[in-house]
Amino acid sequence: MTRMIIGGAQMGGIQKAETREQVVQRMLALMDQAHAAGVSYLAYPEMTLTTFFPRYYAESRADFDHWFETEMPNPQVQPLFDRARAYGMGFSFGFCELTPEGQHFNTAIVVSPTGDIVLTYRKTHLPGHAEFEPERTHQHLEKRYFLPGDTGFNVAQSQGVQMGLAICNDRRWPESWRVLGLQGVELVSIGYNTPSQNNLSRDEGPEKRLYHHELSVCAGAYQNATYAIAVAKCGLEDGYHMIGGSMIVDPDGFVIARATGEGDELITAEADFDKCAFGRSTVFNFAQHRRIEHYTRIATQTGVEVPQ
Amino acid sequence: MTRMIIGGAQMGGIQKAETREQVVQRMLALMDQAHAAGVSYLAYPEMTLTTFFPRYYAESRADFDHWFETEMPNPQVQPLFDRARAYGMGFSFGFCELTPEGQHFNTAIVVSPTGDIVLTYRKTHLPGHAEFEPERTHQHLEKRYFLPGDTGFNVAQSQGVQMGLAICNDRRWPESWRVLGLQGVELVSIGYNTPSQNNLSRDEGPEKRLYHHELSVCAGAYQNATYAIAVAKCGLEDGYHMIGGSMIVDPDGFVIARATGEGDELITAEADFDKCAFGRSTVFNFAQHRRIEHYTRIATQTGVEVPQ
Numbered sequence: 001m002t003r004m005i006i007g008g009a010q011m012g013g014i015q016k017a018e019t020r021e022q023v024v025q026r027m028l029a030l031m032d033q034a035h036a037a038g039v040s041y042l043a044y045p046e047m048t049l050t051t052f053f054p055r056y057y058a059e060s061r062a063d064f065d066h067w068f069e070t071e072m073p074n075p076q077v078q079p080l081f082d083r084a085r086a087y088g089m090g091f092s093f094g095f096c097e098l099t100p101e102g103q104h105f106n107t108a109i110v111v112s113p114t115g116d117i118v119l120t121y122r123k124t125h126l127p128g129h130a131e132f133e134p135e136r137t138h139q140h141l142e143k144r145y146f147l148p149g150d151t152g153f154n155v156a157q158s159q160g161v162q163m164g165l166a167i168c169n170d171r172r173w174p175e176s177w178r179v180l181g182l183q184g185v186e187l188v189s190i191g192y193n194t195p196s197q198n199n200l201s202r203d204e205g206p207e208k209r210l211y212h213h214e215l216s217v218c219a220g221a222y223q224n225a226t227y228a229i230a231v232a233k234c235g236l237e238d239g240y241h242m243i244g245g246s247m248i249v250d251p252d253g254f255v256i257a258r259a260t261g262e263g264d265e266l267i268t269a270e271a272d273f274d275k276c277a278f279g280r281s282t283v284f285n286f287a288q289h290r291r292i293e294h295y296t297r298i299a300t301q302t303g304v305e306v307p308q
Numbered sequence: 309m310t311r312m313i314i315g316g317a318q319m320g321g322i323q324k325a326e327t328r329e330q331v332v333q334r335m336l337a338l339m340d341q342a343h344a345a346g347v348s349y350l351a352y353p354e355m356t357l358t359t360f361f362p363r364y365y366a367e368s369r370a371d372f373d374h375w376f377e378t379e380m381p382n383p384q385v386q387p388l389f390d391r392a393r394a395y396g397m398g399f400s401f402g403f404c405e406l407t408p409e410g411q412h413f414n415t416a417i418v419v420s421p422t423g424d425i426v427l428t429y430r431k432t433h434l435p436g437h438a439e440f441e442p443e444r445t446h447q448h449l450e451k452r453y454f455l456p457g458d459t460g461f462n463v464a465q466s467q468g469v470q471m472g473l474a475i476c477n478d479r480r481w482p483e484s485w486r487v488l489g490l491q492g493v494e495l496v497s498i499g500y501n502t503p504s505q506n507n508l509s510r511d512e513g514p515e516k517r518l519y520h521h522e523l524s525v526c527a528g529a530y531q532n533a534t535y536a537i538a539v540a541k542c543g544l545e546d547g548y549h550m551i552g553g554s555m556i557v558d559p560d561g562f563v564i565a566r567a568t569g570e571g572d573e574l575i576t577a578e579a580d581f582d583k584c585a586f587g588r589s590t591v592f593n594f595a596q597h598r599r600i601e602h603y604t605r606i607a608t609q610t611g612v613e614v615p616q
Contacts, residue, residue: 125597125598126597127597148599149599149602152601153602154615155614155615169591172531172592173598174482174483174485174527175486175602177482178482179605181612183612183613184613201590211561211562215526215530216527216531218523219523219527222523222524223482223524252520282509283435283506284480286612287612288611289433289434289435289477289481291433291456291457292607292608292609294432294461294483294487295483295487295606295607297486297490298490298600298606298607299603299604299606299608300600301490302594302598302600303490303595303596304489304491304588304594305490305491305492306470306491306492307462307463
């Protein structure tokens with residue numbers, strides 16, 4: 001029986017001028033709050049260490065290499081690893097990864113209470129586009145600055161829980177959740193940076209964006225009988241607004257904690273991981289109910305093919 | 309550009325004593341109302357012609373063959389086909405199918421305005437169990453009386469729209485939606501008979517059941533940018549209660565029509581099928597964003613496999 005208090009560390013906007021050291025100080029302040037609240041595992045957002053730079057265009061992609069980390073941990077984030085180990089707290093966070101081979105990924109990790117990186121995930125579903133597109137209200141150049149992740153969705157046991165990761169846009173794709181669910185995931189940590197405005201539709205503002213966010217996370221948690229922590233970097237970044245709405249969802253698909261603002265804010269909930277068992281032994285007993293002979297298209301066909 | 313008024317014909321409980329002819333009269337009354345409301349396509353529930361008999365146990369399955377149709381259309385339902393053709397209305401409904409080979413399926417069809425059956429679907433995800441289980445508050449013996457469907461999820465063009473079908477429990481499975489979405493579905497018709505009580509959990513009553521129902525349908529519609537009509541057989545059947553909550557959902561995942569009661573009730577909404585294009589050309593542009601190399605487990609692994 002594993003019960004623990006889990007937390008989400010929502011973060012307000014990170015301006016271009018902020019340094020890694022300044023950001024880590026903000027992260028430490030939230031970690032201190034979490035420790036005081038009894039939190040054993042804390043999730044931070046996507047791209048926690050920097051501003052959401054894919055909104056900016058650079059003709060030479062290498063001009064943006066300074067937003068990437070070439071090792072993890074590194075001296076700037078080491079205080080976070082040290083503090084967590086002192087607290088006996090596990091945590092996850094996202095950052096931009098530049099590999100020794102020169103590959104760029106939008107990455108997240110789970111760190112154990114002993115300070116070991118037990119799970120590394122590279123974002124699969126990159127939204128947006130690769131070239132400057134003037135018809136958009138703002139740019140969203142993730143396909144320019146990152147390669148699609150090569151890790152796939154894996155789980156790792158840490159703190160007695162099957163941990164999984166997804167990043168931002170991944171949460172809208174039921175495939176992300178199901179691949180984790182098929183490995184018995186019990187807690188999915190998801191960071192996101194979601195602009196409040198659909199850059200191709202002026203009709204789609206923050207209300208709709210928050211609805212789609214919640215719908216996707218609650219459905220993914222329910223349909224795989226898993227806890228989820230979805231945590232935003234939000235509010236204003238150099239004049240660009242992103243939605244908040246960080247939340248913790250239970251294996252029944254209900255929101256059990258929710259951020260109220262758009263700044264640095266801790267949310268917590270008690271998780272009883274035994275609650276994952278009911279859904280997965282009944283309605284979502286995959287072994288009893290799934291019919292993979294009818295799912296072939298999902299894993300073999302990328303785009304729409306309308307039958308003639 | 310295809311626009312039309314679509315409808316859902318929710319039906320109150322059908323008692324064991326009711327005949328097919330009596331049920332068809334109720335269906336015709338709803339069709340008349342739909343015609344008066346300008347409806348061009350009308351969806352009826354799962355197992356529309358009979359009570360939801362899988363709640364009853366029969367040691368000999370053949371004792372329940374009288375709930376099954378051996379041909380479609382047949383004389384009892386012919387008036388429905390005739391009236392729809394006179395109105396120029398397309399429709400869908402569910403029934404229990406006994407094939408010439410003696411196979412039993414939980415089936416639904418789409419009928420064109422000219423009275424042709426253009427799509428036949430046999431339910432993939434059978435919930436429940438195959439043997440009497442005394443620990444349940446009531447029996448749910450779909451796995452006893454039906455074979456898992458052998459059709460898979462197909463689409464057919466009718467009335468200028470890519471039509472798809474799913475039945476009851478299928479709506480909780482994102483695989484159902486995605487296989488249809490990968491074929492460019494624009495309207496998914498879903499009938500259901502959902503007991504108000506989870507038969508293995510006294511904590512899960514109608515409020516939770518309605519939430520999970522809506523969550524699943526809205527997520528499926530949003531994530532595949534399709535309209536959906538989800539329509540209940542509901543209220544009391546010989547003392548057993550089933551949830552209502554029939555609704556029409558737009559390709560953005562929003563409920564645009566909703567039943568208010570638990571009896572025979574028509575819901576309608578105007579559908580502009582051009583609205584399917586936005587989602588599927590942006591956030592859910594499958595060709596641009598899906599990464600099938602990471603989805604292998606979905607189509608090759610039935611049950612959970614926890615990595616060691």
